[in-house]
Every structure is written in structure tokens, then in C-alpha cells.
Amino acid sequence: MTDYAITIKTDEEKHVLNDITQMLSNHDVNISYTHLFIDSKDTATIDFEVEDVEDIDKLIEDIKKIPEVISVETNVSSNDIYGKRIVVMGGGAQVSQVASGAISEADRHNIRGERIGVDTIPLVGEQDIAEAVAGVARLPRVHALVLAGSLMGGKITESVKKLKEENDIKIISLNMPGSITEAVDLVVTDPTQAGVMAVMAIADTAVFDIDRLKGKNKF
DSSP, X not given: OEEEEEEEEEEOOTTHHHHHHHHHHHTTOEEEEEEEEEOSSSEEEEEEEEEEESOHHHHHHHHHTSTTEEXXXXXXXXXXXXXXXXXXXXXXXXXXXXXXXXXXHHHHHHTTTOOEEEEEEEOOSHHHXXXXXXXXXXXXXXXXXXXXXXXXOTHHHHHHHHHHHHSOOEEEEESOSSGGGGTSSEEESSHHHHHHHHHHHHOTTSOOOGGGGTTSOBO
């Protein structure tokens, strides 16, 4: 069985998404990711990442039988194209330094076959950062989160704890005042090195186990 990305263009009707997901269920296909957006007033595009596909040709044939479906095409999955994601958030200056280290290290691993990308979002304020941390759980393909700032705790720490409990995501923070340093997997003083270690923590081509550092997690 194989994984695929399927892009379906349809007429915009209320029941179309239900009809398509029912068809996927009939084929015993697992949906790992979906994204729907409106192209125009009357048409929509739905992207599916699907797993355990036994007969892709038959699946496409059956989807095309749905009256509102305009076209169906298969693509390489986003996981195969973009691979793992690292999200860096917090104060702008520190975020840029973390990102610099992560991008440089990711380049070393990507030329050896990895696919690792780096997303950044400079943010300030406890509520905004706490909401952004919680939102990481809803993003596809995120394997690591780096928190960069000068002070974090309170709601941010609570969001980090919940994220760790419910998801297999490595979380690194810079060494800063606040309770955040007690909730993450690894605390790193140098922002550039924090980015490097985030990549090493998730790269299959790196010999680095972040879990072995718990309990003595400050660098």
C-alpha cells in the first residue's frame, strides 16, 4: 500500500466534502491531512493526504463518479516534498538568530537526503505566544518547536505542557527567566546553537538523542 496526495476540484456544494470522505472511507483509506479552499464563487479545491491506498486508479475512478467533482489529480505527498517542520517563535532578534542556525544545519542534512524546513513567527505578549504554541498542534508535519525570547512563563508554560502531553514534538527554549525552562525538553543559551540542536533532534541523519539530555537540559 502507498501514500498519496490527491487534489480534487469540485463545484461548491454543501454535501461534496462528505461525499468524498465517504468514498475514501469505502476504500479503507486513512486521511492524514486535508485542506479546503474556495477558488471562486462556484468552485473549490480540496487537498487530501491519504495513507494505505491499495488501488489508486480505482479510487480516482470512483471519486470522479461524484457528480460535483470537476477534476482529480495525484501528487507527491507534502511529507515527501517538504518533510519535517521546525517552528521558531518569540522575540524577533532571537528568532532570526535561531532560524539562522537551524537553516544552516538543515542544509547540511537535506543534501544527505533529509527534508527539513524552518518556519518563523516573531511574537510578543504572553497571550499571543501561548495561543501560537497551542496552534502548533494543528499544523501538519511539525517535529520541533523553539521558543526564543527574554522572559516566558504563565500561560505559555501551560500551553507547552499541554503540547508535550498530547503530541510527539521536541521543544527547545532559550535560557531565560520564567517557568518555561522547566517545561521544555532542552534549554540552550546561544540562539544559533538552539537552532542547530533543533535540527539535530529531529534529523534521521544526526546522531543526537534529546531525550537522553533530560534532567541536565541546560546548555
